[in-house]
Amino acid sequence: MGKKGFLLCVCQGTCPSFHEMDIFEVLNTIRRENIVDFVSIHPQLCADDGDEFLKTLMANKEIGKLFVAGCDPRMQQKMFKDAFKEAGFDVNHHFPVDIRNMTTEQAVDAIKKLIEQN
Numbered sequence: 146m147g148k149k150g151f152l153l154c155v156c157q158g159t160c161p162s163f164h165e166m167d168i169f170e171v172l173n174t175i176r177r178e179n180i181v182d183f184v185s186i187h188p189q190l191c192a193d194d195g196d197e198f199l200k201t202l203m204a205n206k207e208i209g210k211l212f213v214a215g216c217d218p219r220m221q222q223k224m225f226k227d228a229f230k231e232a233g234f235d236v237n238h239h240f241p242v243d244i245r246n247m248t249t250e251q252a253v254d255a256i257k258k259l260i261e262q263n
């Protein structure tokens with residue numbers, strides 16, 4: 146089945162869309178729930194070094210599913226598809242969720258729902 150990973154992407158931490166939530170509390174809560182095998186945060190997955198991060202991470206064949214909380218799911222799919230393709234990771238195993246403009250509690254709920262449903 147493979148390992149489940151969770152990434153939080155936060156538009157460099159400067160975008161007002163993430164100012165209503167405590168991003169480290171979101172990450173810590175998901176860690177404590179033990180519903181994924183690992184969690185990580187990246188400031189800007191859609192930048193060149195974000196591409197490199199995704200390519201390097203997803204080349205690991207032990208990872209079966211990747212959950213990413215950040216911007217709009219369609220934007221994520223469009224921006225990450227090349228990196229996933231290069232890593233040989235099936236794009237259908239990427240599960241995105243939009244958490245912009247949410248509070249800490251709302252973001253945690255949306256992420257937990259995403260993980261539980263997939």
Ligand code: SF4
Binds near residue numbers: 190191192214216224
């Ligand atoms: S991938 Fe989305 S959430 Fe992450 S930095 Fe780019 S626009 Fe922001």
